[in-house]
Amino acid sequence: MMDKQAMKQAILSAKKSKSLRWDQIAQEIGMAPVWTATCCLGEASATQEIAQKLTAVLDLGDDVADALMECPTKGEWLARSIPNDPMLYRFYEILSVFGPGIKDCVQEEFGDGIMSAIDFTVDVEREENPKGDRVKIVMNGKFLPYMRW
Amino acid sequence: MMDKQAMKQAILSAKKSKSLRWDQIAQEIGMAPVWTATCCLGEASATQEIAQKLTAVLDLGDDVADALMECPTKGEWLARSIPNDPMLYRFYEILSVFGPGIKDCVQEEFGDGIMSAIDFTVDVEREENPKGDRVKIVMNGKFLPYMRW
Amino acid sequence: MMDKQAMKQAILSAKKSKSLRWDQIAQEIGMAPVWTATCCLGEASATQEIAQKLTAVLDLGDDVADALMECPTKGEWLARSIPNDPMLYRFYEILSVFGPGIKDCVQEEFGDGIMSAIDFTVDVEREENPKGDRVKIVMNGKFLPYMRW
Amino acid sequence: MMDKQAMKQAILSAKKSKSLRWDQIAQEIGMAPVWTATCCLGEASATQEIAQKLTAVLDLGDDVADALMECPTKGEWLARSIPNDPMLYRFYEILSVFGPGIKDCVQEEFGDGIMSAIDFTVDVEREENPKGDRVKIVMNGKFLPYMRW
Amino acid sequence: MMDKQAMKQAILSAKKSKSLRWDQIAQEIGMAPVWTATCCLGEASATQEIAQKLTAVLDLGDDVADALMECPTKGEWLARSIPNDPMLYRFYEILSVFGPGIKDCVQEEFGDGIMSAIDFTVDVEREENPKGDRVKIVMNGKFLPYMRW
Amino acid sequence: MMDKQAMKQAILSAKKSKSLRWDQIAQEIGMAPVWTATCCLGEASATQEIAQKLTAVLDLGDDVADALMECPTKGEWLARSIPNDPMLYRFYEILSVFGPGIKDCVQEEFGDGIMSAIDFTVDVEREENPKGDRVKIVMNGKFLPYMRW
Amino acid sequence: MMDKQAMKQAILSAKKSKSLRWDQIAQEIGMAPVWTATCCLGEASATQEIAQKLTAVLDLGDDVADALMECPTKGEWLARSIPNDPMLYRFYEILSVFGPGIKDCVQEEFGDGIMSAIDFTVDVEREENPKGDRVKIVMNGKFLPYMRW
Amino acid sequence: MMDKQAMKQAILSAKKSKSLRWDQIAQEIGMAPVWTATCCLGEASATQEIAQKLTAVLDLGDDVADALMECPTKGEWLARSIPNDPMLYRFYEILSVFGPGIKDCVQEEFGDGIMSAIDFTVDVEREENPKGDRVKIVMNGKFLPYMRW
Amino acid sequence: MMDKQAMKQAILSAKKSKSLRWDQIAQEIGMAPVWTATCCLGEASATQEIAQKLTAVLDLGDDVADALMECPTKGEWLARSIPNDPMLYRFYEILSVFGPGIKDCVQEEFGDGIMSAIDFTVDVEREENPKGDRVKIVMNGKFLPYMRW
Amino acid sequence: MMDKQAMKQAILSAKKSKSLRWDQIAQEIGMAPVWTATCCLGEASATQEIAQKLTAVLDLGDDVADALMECPTKGEWLARSIPNDPMLYRFYEILSVFGPGIKDCVQEEFGDGIMSAIDFTVDVEREENPKGDRVKIVMNGKFLPYMRW
Structure with a gap:
C-alpha cells in the first residue's frame, strides 16, 4: 500500500x-x-x-x-507554525497585515460567517506589467453564515 | 501624541x-x-x-x-502564531493545504522568487451564486525574482 | 461603543x-x-x-x-494553544485520542471533506444513569465535500 | 514484539x-x-x-x-499543539468558539466537575438533509464531580 | 460581582x-x-x-x-507551558523522569485507563528524618478504565 | 556500545x-x-x-x-512541553490545578525551598474501594531549604 | 499587603x-x-x-x-522560554554549548545526580586582565545523588 | 567525510x-x-x-x-527550548532565579555590556564538604562593553 | 524614578x-x-x-x-519569537535564507568564532539607483575566536 | 532525482x-x-x-x-524559531536590540515600506584592525514602498 x-x-x-x-x-x-x-x-x-x-x-x-x-491528512508538511520559505511566508504576512481588514469587509457585506476553504478554488495567473509582471491569485470560496439555533 | x-x-x-x-x-x-x-x-x-x-x-x-x-509596527494584533478566529484561520488553512501547490505553480511560471506582499493589493468581492453567494478575494503582487550576485 | x-x-x-x-x-x-x-x-x-x-x-x-x-473576533479567550481548565481540556483530549478514528469514519462515509463548524449546532443534555448521570453532547454539522476544480 | x-x-x-x-x-x-x-x-x-x-x-x-x-501511549500522532488537517482542526475550532458556552451549561446543570473522556463513547452518524447531508457526532461521558476533601 | x-x-x-x-x-x-x-x-x-x-x-x-x-476556569495562573518556579517545576520534572514508569506500573495493575485527577485528593505531610525532614505527598485518585463500546 | x-x-x-x-x-x-x-x-x-x-x-x-x-539524559521521551497521553497528562493537570495550593502548604510548613525530585522516591499502590478501586501515589522527597549567603 | x-x-x-x-x-x-x-x-x-x-x-x-x-513565585520575569537580553541570554548560550560537557564531567566524578540549584551560591568577581578585565562567576551547589529505592 | x-x-x-x-x-x-x-x-x-x-x-x-x-553548528542537541534533563535544567533554573541579580551586579561593576560566552572558559571542581561534597563551577569570560557610535 | x-x-x-x-x-x-x-x-x-x-x-x-x-533589559519589545512586522521580519528571513552561507564564509576566513553583536556598529544608508533606491545596511563587529583551554 | x-x-x-x-x-x-x-x-x-x-x-x-x-523550499534548516548556534544567533540578537532603531531610520528616510530580502545581496569582508580584525557585513536591498490602492 x-x-x-x-x-x-x-x-x-x-x-x-x-x-x-x-x-x-x-x-x-x-x-x-x-x-x-x-x-x-x-x-x-x-x-x-x-x-x-x-x-x-x-x-x-x-x-x-x-x-x-486516499483522503490525506493535510498540512503535515508545515512542521512549524510559521513557514520559513519566503514564498510561503508571504501568505502568512498577508494574513498578519491585511487579515483584519479583509475580515471586516467580508463580514460587513455578508454578515457573521466565513469564506469556506473547502468549497473553495484558488487560481494563479501571470499579469503582464511593464514595471514587472505580477502574480494574480484568485480565491473563491462559498460564504458560510454562522447558524444561530 | x-x-x-x-x-x-x-x-x-x-x-x-x-x-x-x-x-x-x-x-x-x-x-x-x-x-x-x-x-x-x-x-x-x-x-x-x-x-x-x-x-x-x-x-x-x-x-x-x-x-x-505614522508607519505602524504591523501584525501585532496576532498575539499567537496561529489565529483562532475562524474567518482569519481560513487563510492559515489555505496556506496549509494549498500553499505548496501555489508555490510550485508560481515558480514554474516565473522562476525562483516570490509574490510581493508589499507591492501588493487585495480586493474582496461578492460573487452571486444560486447555491449560495461566494467570496472572491483577488490578490495581486509584483513578482520579485531572487537576485544572484 | x-x-x-x-x-x-x-x-x-x-x-x-x-x-x-x-x-x-x-x-x-x-x-x-x-x-x-x-x-x-x-x-x-x-x-x-x-x-x-x-x-x-x-x-x-x-x-x-x-x-x-457585532461580529466577534472569536477564540481570543484561548490564550494558550492548549487550554488548562480540565473541563475544556477534555475536548482537546478527545481530539487527541479519538480524532483520527472519527476522521476515518466520517470520510469513509462521506468522502474527502469536513464536518462544518459554522453550519453547525451543538447541544448538551443530561442522561440519567444509575451509575452516575452522564453528559451527552450532540454536534451536528453539514458535511462539506472538498471541491476539485 | x-x-x-x-x-x-x-x-x-x-x-x-x-x-x-x-x-x-x-x-x-x-x-x-x-x-x-x-x-x-x-x-x-x-x-x-x-x-x-x-x-x-x-x-x-x-x-x-x-x-x-497493549496499552498505548495515546495522542502521539498530534505532533503539533494544533492539528493542521482541516477535518481534525474543526474540533479545535469548536473548542475555541463553543468551549466556554458548553462548560457553563454543563456546570450549571451538574456543578463543578467535568465530562469524562475515559468513561466515554463517541459515535458518528449520517443525518440526511435535502440541503446537504449532515454529520452528527454524539459524545457521551460520565459526569465526574470534583471531590472536596 | x-x-x-x-x-x-x-x-x-x-x-x-x-x-x-x-x-x-x-x-x-x-x-x-x-x-x-x-x-x-x-x-x-x-x-x-x-x-x-x-x-x-x-x-x-x-x-x-x-x-x-463559582466554578473556576482552572489553571490560568500557568501562563507558560512549563512553570519556572522551582517548587512547582519539580512536579513537571517528576513527570519527565518518572511519568513513564508510573504509567506502566499503574496500567499493569489496573489495565488501560487513568488515575482520575477529579475524583482525587492530595495531601502533604512532614516526615521527620535525622538527615533532614522530608515532604510526603499522597495522591489518591479513582482508577477510571477506558470504555470499549 | x-x-x-x-x-x-x-x-x-x-x-x-x-x-x-x-x-x-x-x-x-x-x-x-x-x-x-x-x-x-x-x-x-x-x-x-x-x-x-x-x-x-x-x-x-x-x-x-x-x-x-550509564547516566541517562533524562526526559527526552517528552517531545512536547505538554504530554498528550491521558494518564501522563493527569500529572500535568494536577500541577495546573493543585500546584499553587501544594506549594503554599509546603512552604508554610518548611519555609522557602523545595521538595527534592532527586533525593526522592515515588510508589504506586492499589487501594481497594467498593465504589471502584483507587490509585494511591506516594511521593517522598527531602525538603531542601534555599541557601541565603 | x-x-x-x-x-x-x-x-x-x-x-x-x-x-x-x-x-x-x-x-x-x-x-x-x-x-x-x-x-x-x-x-x-x-x-x-x-x-x-x-x-x-x-x-x-x-x-x-x-x-x-514572603516566599516568592520565582522566575516569572522570564516571560519567554529564551531570554532576549544579551547579558541574560549568554547563560542560555553557555547551557547550549557547554551544558553536555559539564554534565558529563560532573557525572563522571560524582555519579548519577545533579548540582543543586537550591543548596547553592553564586558569586561574581572582577578579574583584572591587561587584555580587558574579565567576569568570574563562581557557582557552588551541593551534589545530590539520585536515590535508587 | x-x-x-x-x-x-x-x-x-x-x-x-x-x-x-x-x-x-x-x-x-x-x-x-x-x-x-x-x-x-x-x-x-x-x-x-x-x-x-x-x-x-x-x-x-x-x-x-x-x-x-570542523566548525560545528552548536547547540543542536537542545531540541526543545527548555532542557528536560535535571542536571541540564538546573542551569536554566539558575538563569530563572539568579539571572537578574547577576546581571545587575555585573553591570553595576562593569557598565553596560556582557560577559562573553566566546572568550570564555568554564571549569568544574569537586569541593569536599562534610555535609556532602559540592560541585564548584567557575565561569570566566571577558567583559565586553557595548559600543556607542 | x-x-x-x-x-x-x-x-x-x-x-x-x-x-x-x-x-x-x-x-x-x-x-x-x-x-x-x-x-x-x-x-x-x-x-x-x-x-x-x-x-x-x-x-x-x-x-x-x-x-x-540606565542599563536596559534589552529585546523585551519582541514579544513573540518571530516578529510579525514586515520590515523587522526581513531580518529574520535573511537569517533563514542566508545565515548558513554567511556563517561558512566568516568561519572559513576567521576560524571558529563569531562576529560580536556587542563590540558592534550598524549603519543605514540610502543608495540611489535608477531602478529604485536601495537600503544599504553595514554591520561591523569584532571577530571573537572561541577560546580553547 | x-x-x-x-x-x-x-x-x-x-x-x-x-x-x-x-x-x-x-x-x-x-x-x-x-x-x-x-x-x-x-x-x-x-x-x-x-x-x-x-x-x-x-x-x-x-x-x-x-x-x-531547482527552486528550494528555503529556511528548513532552522528547526526551531530561534537558532542556538552562537554565530547564527547573533543575527537574531541584532534584530532584538537594533531592529526597532533600524526600522525607524529606514522609514524616516524612505517612508512606509521595507528593505527587500529578495532583490537583495549580502557580502562579508574582513576589516583589519590592530585591536582585533572585524567582520563587515554589507546588506543591500531594494526599498519597496507599501502600495496604497
Whole structure:
C-alpha cells in the first residue's frame, strides 16, 4: 500500500523525466493547475477518473492511482507554525497585515460567517506589467453564515 | 501624541455613530475598501491627503490624521502564531493545504522568487451564486525574482 | 461603543443578580442554551431581534444589544494553544485520542471533506444513569465535500 | 514484539486488500465503528476476545493481536499543539468558539466537575438533509464531580 | 460581582492580618489544608456551607462567599507551558523522569485507563528524618478504565 | 556500545517473552516497582549489582548491563512541553490545578525551598474501594531549604 | 499587603535616591551581593533579621520588610522560554554549548545526580586582565545523588 | 567525510573500550576536561595539533581528526527550548532565579555590556564538604562593553 | 524614578513636537542615527555626556537623562519569537535564507568564532539607483575566536 | 532525482577533497562567496550556466547540476524559531536590540515600506584592525514602498 509520501516522489520523478509542468499536466486531465499540483503533492484526493488520467499522463501504475484517491491528512508538511520559505511566508504576512481588514469587509457585506476553504478554488495567473509582471491569485470560496439555533 | 490603538478606537466609534461601512468610507476617499479598513485598523499608513479626507469624512481631529500617517509596527494584533478566529484561520488553512501547490505553480511560471506582499493589493468581492453567494478575494503582487550576485 | 468584554461583564452581572441560568434565558428568547451562552460570552453574534429579547430579559440597555450584534473576533479567550481548565481540556483530549478514528469514519462515509463548524449546532443534555448521570453532547454539522476544480 | 505503528500498517494493508470499511469490521466484531478505528489506529487497547476477532476478520497473526492488547501511549500522532488537517482542526475550532458556552451549561446543570473522556463513547452518524447531508457526532461521558476533601 | 482574582486578594489579606496558616483555616472549616488553599487561591469551588465557614473564619463578606462558590476556569495562573518556579517545576520534572514508569506500573495493575485527577485528593505531610525532614505527598485518585463500546 | 533506546527494547522484549510484570522483576532484584520500570525505560541508572541482577532475571547480556549503568539524559521521551497521553497528562493537570495550593502548604510548613525530585522516591499502590478501586501515589522527597549567603 | 512587584519598585527607588550599589547594601547587611540583589528583585526571601537590616539601610517601612520575607513565585520575569537580553541570554548560550560537557564531567566524578540549584551560591568577581578585565562567576551547589529505592 | 555525529559516536566507543574519563583524556592532551568533553561531543572545534593528540590517545583515524577540526553548528542537541534533563535544567533554573541579580551586579561593576560566552572558559571542581561534597563551577569570560557610535 | 518605557514616550513626544528626525538628533549629539534611535527607544544606554546633550536637544528633564543612562533589559519589545512586522521580519528571513552561507564564509576566513553583536556598529544608508533606491545596511563587529583551554 | 540534501552532501564532500574555500569556488564561477555558499547549501537556485560551472569546478555530475537549478523550499534548516548556534544567533540578537532603531531610520528616510530580502545581496569582508580584525557585513536591498490602492 503506497503512502502519500511515496506517491509524491513517484509523481515528481515522472514529471521531471517527462519535463512536464503542472499546467501541462492539468490541461491533459482537464483540471486547474493549482488543484493538480496540490493533489499530486498529497494535499488533496482525486476521483477514480482523475487518478487514472493522471497516472496515464505520467506512465505510473495503479498503486499511484490508489494513493491519489486516499483522503490525506493535510498540512503535515508545515512542521512549524510559521513557514520559513519566503514564498510561503508571504501568505502568512498577508494574513498578519491585511487579515483584519479583509475580515471586516467580508463580514460587513455578508454578515457573521466565513469564506469556506473547502468549497473553495484558488487560481494563479501571470499579469503582464511593464514595471514587472505580477502574480494574480484568485480565491473563491462559498460564504458560510454562522447558524444561530 | 495619539497612538495607533487610540486612533483605531476613535475611528471605529465615529464610523459606528455615522453608520458607515468601510466600502462607503473608501468611496468617499477614493481608495479600495480593504486598504481603507486596513489603514483605519492601524496596519497601514496614509498619505497626508488621504488622512485629511478620512478625518473629514469621520469628523475627527488632527491627532487622528497624524496617527494615520505614522508607519505602524504591523501584525501585532496576532498575539499567537496561529489565529483562532475562524474567518482569519481560513487563510492559515489555505496556506496549509494549498500553499505548496501555489508555490510550485508560481515558480514554474516565473522562476525562483516570490509574490510581493508589499507591492501588493487585495480586493474582496461578492460573487452571486444560486447555491449560495461566494467570496472572491483577488490578490495581486509584483513578482520579485531572487537576485544572484 | 461597548466592546464584547464589557458586554459580557454586564450580562454576567445581570444574570447573577436575577439568578438566571443559561437554559432559562435561552427558553425566554427561544434559542438553545449553548448558543445563548456562547453569544453572551462574546463568541457569537445575535440578530437584532434576539439582541432585543436578550436585553429585555436581562433589563440591559441598547449598548449591550448593539454589542451583541457585532461580529466577534472569536477564540481570543484561548490564550494558550492548549487550554488548562480540565473541563475544556477534555475536548482537546478527545481530539487527541479519538480524532483520527472519527476522521476515518466520517470520510469513509462521506468522502474527502469536513464536518462544518459554522453550519453547525451543538447541544448538551443530561442522561440519567444509575451509575452516575452522564453528559451527552450532540454536534451536528453539514458535511462539506472538498471541491476539485 | 510488534509495536503499535507496525500493527497499524498491517491492519490498514489488510483492510485495504479486503476492501473493508471500519463500520463493516466493527459489525463483524460487535463493536462501534469509531472505537474500532481508534483501536486499529493504535489509540485504544483491545481485550483478548476483541483482538482475536479483529485478527480473524483481517486474517492477521498473533503478533497483531498482541499489539492490539497493549496499552498505548495515546495522542502521539498530534505532533503539533494544533492539528493542521482541516477535518481534525474543526474540533479545535469548536473548542475555541463553543468551549466556554458548553462548560457553563454543563456546570450549571451538574456543578463543578467535568465530562469524562475515559468513561466515554463517541459515535458518528449520517443525518440526511435535502440541503446537504449532515454529520452528527454524539459524545457521551460520565459526569465526574470534583471531590472536596 | 467579585471575580476569583479579587476574592483571592481579599482572602490573602485577611489571612495575613490574622496570621493564619492554611492548615489552621482548614481545621476550622473541617477540610484538608491543600484543598482549602486550592479553593482560596481560586482553583476549586466551595459548597455554600464551606463558603460560609470560610468567610466567618476570615471575617469576610458575602461577595467573597459567592465568589468561592463559582466554578473556576482552572489553571490560568500557568501562563507558560512549563512553570519556572522551582517548587512547582519539580512536579513537571517528576513527570519527565518518572511519568513513564508510573504509567506502566499503574496500567499493569489496573489495565488501560487513568488515575482520575477529579475524583482525587492530595495531601502533604512532614516526615521527620535525622538527615533532614522530608515532604510526603499522597495522591489518591479513582482508577477510571477506558470504555470499549 | 548499546544505547538506552536499544537497551529498553531488549528489556521490553525479554520481559514480554517471560510474561513478567515490573513488580515481579522488582521483587527479584529487591527494588521498588516504579524505580525498576524507570531504570529499564532508560530514565534512571543502575549500580553494577542491580544491573547484574536485572540482566540475570531477564537472561540478557553484558551490553544491557553496561547500558543500564550509564547516566541517562533524562526526559527526552517528552517531545512536547505538554504530554498528550491521558494518564501522563493527569500529572500535568494536577500541577495546573493543585500546584499553587501544594506549594503554599509546603512552604508554610518548611519555609522557602523545595521538595527534592532527586533525593526522592515515588510508589504506586492499589487501594481497594467498593465504589471502584483507587490509585494511591506516594511521593517522598527531602525538603531542601534555599541557601541565603 | 505589599506584593513583590511593589516591594521591588520601592527598593529600587530608595537605592537610586541613596546612590547605593548592591555590593554596598550587601556589605551593610552582611550578605553577598548577588543574593542581596536577587532578594530585592523578588526572586528570594529574607529572614526577619535580614529584612529589618535591609529596610533600615534603605529607610523603608515594615510593609517592605514583610514583603521581603514572603516566599516568592520565582522566575516569572522570564516571560519567554529564551531570554532576549544579551547579558541574560549568554547563560542560555553557555547551557547550549557547554551544558553536555559539564554534565558529563560532573557525572563522571560524582555519579548519577545533579548540582543543586537550591543548596547553592553564586558569586561574581572582577578579574583584572591587561587584555580587558574579565567576569568570574563562581557557582557552588551541593551534589545530590539520585536515590535508587 | 565524517560528520560530527559519527565522530562523537566513534569517540564515545573508543573512550568506553579504553575505560577513560574526560579528565584523563584532557590530561593527556594538555587541555581542560570540560573543553575536551565539549569538543568530543561536537560542540567545539580542535586545532590540528589537538585533534592529532586526541585521536592518538583514542587510537582513532584521520577522519575523526578531520571532523574534530570542523566548525560545528552548536547547540543542536537542545531540541526543545527548555532542557528536560535535571542536571541540564538546573542551569536554566539558575538563569530563572539568579539571572537578574547577576546581571545587575555585573553591570553595576562593569557598565553596560556582557560577559562573553566566546572568550570564555568554564571549569568544574569537586569541593569536599562534610555535609556532602559540592560541585564548584567557575565561569570566566571577558567583559565586553557595548559600543556607542 | 522614570523607567525606559516612560522615557521612550517622553522622547517620542518631544521629537514629534519639534519635528526632528533621528538623523538630525544624531547630528546634534555627534552620534550615529541608528545608535541614537536605539538608545532613545530604550535598547541601549547613554553616557552622562550624551544623555545631557540628548535632553538638551529635546528640552527634556533630568529624569529622562537618568533613564537614558540606565542599563536596559534589552529585546523585551519582541514579544513573540518571530516578529510579525514586515520590515523587522526581513531580518529574520535573511537569517533563514542566508545565515548558513554567511556563517561558512566568516568561519572559513576567521576560524571558529563569531562576529560580536556587542563590540558592534550598524549603519543605514540610502543608495540611489535608477531602478529604485536601495537600503544599504553595514554591520561591523569584532571577530571573537572561541577560546580553547 | 537528487534532492537538495543529497546535493549539498555531494558538494561538501567534493569541496573538502579538493580543499577549496567558498571564496575560491566563487571566483571560479564569477559569483560572490556568500551567494555561492548559499546556493550550494541548498538555500538558493542556480541558473543553468552557473550550475554547469559549479559542477565543472567540483567534478560533479548532471544530477547535481539539476538539483542546483531547482527552486528550494528555503529556511528548513532552522528547526526551531530561534537558532542556538552562537554565530547564527547573533543575527537574531541584532534584530532584538537594533531592529526597532533600524526600522525607524529606514522609514524616516524612505517612508512606509521595507528593505527587500529578495532583490537583495549580502557580502562579508574582513576589516583589519590592530585591536582585533572585524567582520563587515554589507546588506543591500531594494526599498519597496507599501502600495496604497
